[in-house]
Amino acid sequence: MKTTGNTILVTGGGSGIGLALAQRWHDAGNKVIVTGRNVAKLDAAIAGRPNMSAATLDVTDADAIAAFAKDIVAEHPGLNILVNNAGIMGTEDASAKRDLAEAEATVVTNILGPIRLTDALVEHLTAQEGAAIVNVTSGLAFVPLPKAPTYSATKAAMHSYSVALRIQLAGKIEVIELAPPAVRTDLTPGQSTREGYMPLDEFADEVLSLFATEPTPEEILVQNVLALRNAEANGSVPQVLGMLASL
Ligand SMILES: NC(=O)c1ccc[n+]([C@@H]2O[C@H](COP(=O)([O-])OP(=O)(O)OC[C@H]3O[C@@H](n4cnc5c(N)ncnc54)[C@H](OP(=O)(O)O)[C@@H]3O)[C@@H](O)[C@H]2O)c1
Known part of the structure; x- marks a missing residue:
């Protein structure tokens, strides 16, 4: 992936990881579009950055994704990078029958959202120079956090989806x-x-x-995630899972 001269769409770019990356990519010489549901956060994200723009998009809304994709490529014909970053996380007690609304929303937001947005933009991206799709998963894709089973499963799903997509899109979209x-x-x-969580700026800089x-690595893995990412290969899943279960 080129580091400058791209037009990058970052879902969930109004806060957190999406915002930190979006602003860094802008400052490095890219056009960046941030999306999310909260207009005030998006306005604050682009303030003072002339090559950033914002658009509202709820990634759980299939019709909105289709309409948004049409508009965004008309407005930004050079769009060549999609960053599927928007996501939600919640803890769950699965030991008794319960209301699954949050678990279901997690599946729709974290899996169906990226699948639908990728589908809506894949033909446009294929026609662009230096096209890429960046899927934000989690270290928990590799060893689950027991108190967040649905969230961890969505991230494992997006890891698998990314591996498969990489083969299908080889030579067209990184x-x-x-x-x-x-x-x-x-x-x-x-x-x-x-305490113990990585400071956002330190993470984004790394x-x-x-x-x-x-060449750009297939997986962007900061040092702090390697214990999770490599647990299976290292034979350390029981220890890592035990640590996560104690949190
Ligand atoms: N922070 C961590 O420890 C960590 C670790 C591993 C992976 N991740 C992943 O990193 C990504 C970013 O998370 P974060 O930590 O930066 O948290 P965050 O600050 O809460 O960011 C999540 C973003 O997603 C957006 N979003 C949520 N639901 C949405 C929806 N239905 N439609 C559109 N946008 C939606 C939110 O924007 P609106 O509220 O404006 O919609 C928000 O800007 C997520 O995929 C998360 O799973 C985070």
């Missing part, structure tokens, strides 16, 4: 997986100040330096 470790954002209550590696 497929890159970005799997963050625990990072200080507002993804879950209290997370933005939690991610940008990994994107600058040539």
Whole structure:
């Protein structure tokens, strides 16, 4: 993936990881479009950055995705990179029958959203120079957090989807997986100040330096996520799972 001269669409770019990456990509010489549901957050994200623009998009709305994709390629014909970053996370107690609304929303947001947006943009992206799709998964794609089973499963699904897509789109669109470790954002209550979680700026700076590696790695993995990513290969899943189960 080129590091400058791209037009990059970042879903969930109004806060957290999406925002930190979007602003860095802008400042490095790219046009960046951020989307999300919260207009105030999006307006704040683009303030003072002339090559950033914002558009509202709820990634759980299939019709909205189709309409948005049409509009965005008309407005930004050079759009060549899609970053599927928007996501939600919740904890669940699956030991008794319960209301599955949040679990179902997690599946729709974290899996169906990226699948639908990719589908809506794949033909446009295929026609672009230097096209790429970046799917933001998680270290929890590789070893689940027991108290967040649906969330972990959505990220494992998006890892698998990215691996398959990389083969199908080879030579047309680069497929890159970005799997963050625990990072200080507002993804879950209290997370933005939690001890042991990676500071957001430190994480985003390390991610940008990994994107600058040539050729771009298929998986963008900061040092802090390697214990999760490599647990299966290292034979350390029981220990890592035990640690995650104690959280
Ligand atoms: N922080 C971590 O520790 C961590 C670790 C591994 C992976 N990740 C992943 O990183 C990504 C970004 O998360 P974050 O930590 O930066 O949390 P965040 O600050 O809460 O960002 C999530 C973004 O997703 C957007 N979003 C949520 N539901 C949406 C919907 N239905 N339609 C459109 N946008 C929606 C939100 O924007 P609106 O509210 O404006 O819609 C928000 O900007 C997620 O995919 C998350 O799973 C995070």
